[in-house]
Amino acid sequence: MRKVLALLLVLAVGAGFCAVLAKIPFGTDKVDVANHYMRKGVEETGAGNIVTSVVVTYRGFDTLGEVTILFIVAIGLGAVLFVEKRPAGEQKEEASLIVRTGSKVLFLPIILLGVYIFVHGHLTPGGGFQGGAVMASGFLLLYLAWPRHRAGRRTFSAVESLAGVAFVAIGLLGVACGVGFLGNFLPLGTRYALLSAGVIPIIYVAIGLKVGAELAGVVANLMERE
Amino acid sequence: MDVLARYMYYVGGAGLILIGLYMVLAKTNLIKIILGLSFLDTGTHVLLVAVGYVRGRTAPIFSEGVPEATPVVDPVPQALVLTAIVIGIGVIALALGLAVRVYRHYGTLDVRQIKGLKW
Numbered sequence: 001m002r003k004v005l006a007l008l009l010v011l012a013v014g015a016g017f018c019a020v021l022a023k024i025p026f027g028t029d030k031v032d033v034a035n036h037y038m039r040k041g042v043e044e045t046g047a048g049n050i051v052t053s054v055v056v057t058y059r060g061f062d063t064l065g066e067v068t069i070l071f072i073v074a075i076g077l078g079a080v081l082f083v084e085k086r087p088a089g090e091q092k093e094e095a096s097l098i099v100r101t102g103s104k105v106l107f108l109p110i111i112l113l114g115v116y117i118f119v120h121g122h123l124t125p126g127g128g129f130q131g132g133a134v135m136a137s138g139f140l141l142l143y144l145a146w147p148r149h150r151a152g153r154r155t156f157s158a159v160e161s162l163a164g165v166a167f168v169a170i171g172l173l174g175v176a177c178g179v180g181f182l183g184n185f186l187p188l189g190t191r192y193a194l195l196s197a198g199v200i201p202i203i204y205v206a207i208g209l210k211v212g213a214e215l216a217g218v219v220a221n222l223m224e225r226e
Numbered sequence: 227m228d229v230l231a232r233y234m235y236y237v238g239g240a241g242l243i244l245i246g247l248y249m250v251l252a253k254t255n256l257i258k259i260i261l262g263l264s265f266l267d268t269g270t271h272v273l274l275v276a277v278g279y280v281r282g283r284t285a286p287i288f289s290e291g292v293p294e295a296t297p298v299v300d301p302v303p304q305a306l307v308l309t310a311i312v313i314g315i316g317v318i319a320l321a322l323g324l325a326v327r328v329y330r331h332y333g334t335l336d337v338r339q340i341k342g343l344k345w
Contacts, residue, residue: 006251010244017240026233027281034278034300038286041301042294050286050298054305066309073316080323125287129312192290211312218319222326 046188046197047122055127056200060182064167067210071164074214077221095145103145110138118208122197128204132211139216143223156217163210170199170206235276242269256325256335263321267314271307278303 024030037050037058045053055063094100117124118131170182177185182203189196230237242265249262278300286301288294325335332340 003252006248009251010248013247014240014244017243021233021236021240024236024277026236026276027279029280029300030277031300031302034302037301038298039294042288048288050288050301051304051308054301055308059305062309066312069313070316073320076320077323080320080327123289125285127308129308133315192288215315222319222322 042191045184045200046191047200048192049122049124049127052122052127052200052204053197056122056203057182057184060171060203063207064171064182067164067167067207070211070214071160074160074217074221077218081221095147100145103141107138107142110141111135114138114208114212118204119201120194121204121208122200123192123194128207129211131204131208132213133215135208135212136215136219140219140223143219147223153217153220156213156220160210160213160217163206163213166206167203167210170203174199235272235279239269239271239273239276242266242272245269254337256328256337259337260318260321260325264314264318267310267317271310271314274303274307274310 037054041050041053042048045057047053047057114131114133114135116131117126117134118128121127121131172181174183174185175181177183179185182199184198184200186198188198195201246262246265246267246269249265250259253259253262280297280299283297283299284292286298286304288296288298328340329335334340
């Protein structure tokens with residue numbers, strides 16, 4: 001009965017999709033908003049990656065909200081999974097020699113790749129969120145290799161808080177300099193150089209550190225309870 | 227067949243959304259329901275990026291080798307999907323945390339055996 005009802009609802013939604021998507025031709029130019037970003041984006045923000053300039057500059061406030069949601073998730077997960085007393089004699093098996101050695105070799109290159117991705121967020125594909133996720137995967141490897149250790153929790157929350165404060169502080173500095181919240185108050189610099197595009201690289205470094213620390217904290221929370 | 231080939235990405239995205247919706251509605255194991263949420267998420271991302279695609283254009287990233295007059299695809303849906311992926315991770319992580327909590331409290335992940343979660 002339940003499955004039939006579910007199937008009927010799915011079919012109804014599917015019919016809705018067909019009706020709507022039939023009106024949207026695939027692969028044609030549809031909107032005008034994007035044209036401004038595409039033609040003027042590099043000139044206005046100095047970032048070669050237009051997706052980055054949309055995320056950090058044109059929709060920077062939205063990104064601040066998104067980072068806040070991630071923060072709430074990290075806190076909520078900590079609260080939901082909190083146990084006052086862990087059962088005594090809880091044994092966790094150590095990983096095999098291959099995993100432990102491999103994680104030692106791979107950890108630093110993974111962190112380096114993550115840092116590379118978010119530092120070059122305004123020039124190449126990638127950015128703060130992607131780089132942060134890559135960094136968190138390095139910490140996931142460490143937790144898999146040494147399940148008994150639970151180092152770094154305090155550091156994660158400290159890095160996360162500092163990066164979040166830095167993000168908001170840069171936004172407020174924009175207000176103080178008269179260009180609006182999260183506006184660009186630095187020179188744009190040479191186009192396509194690493195140190196260019198004003199505040200975008202600084203904001204993306206803050207986002208990268210924050211996302212990395214938050215996701216690593218989420219991983220730590222999920223791994224610790226059995 | 228021709229229509230299917232032309233609208234392949236729409237069909238794929240909408241199909242993933244429908245599969246996810248069915249999993250969320252019909253499955254009884256909490257982990258499978260959360261997997262359904264993940265399918266819903268992924269389908270939305272595919273659909274959004276497909277709507278923003280413009281045939282014959284390249285990625286919206288300019289560099290010294292790619293001058294600014296190069297025709298590129300719509301960057302706005304891509305930025306939206308970037309946001310949506312992160313929110314999706316948050317939703318899945320929190321849902322899994324709640325599932326852990328439910329399992330610890332009730333000793334089962336089957337929604338039929340949990341009072342208050344029936345429908």
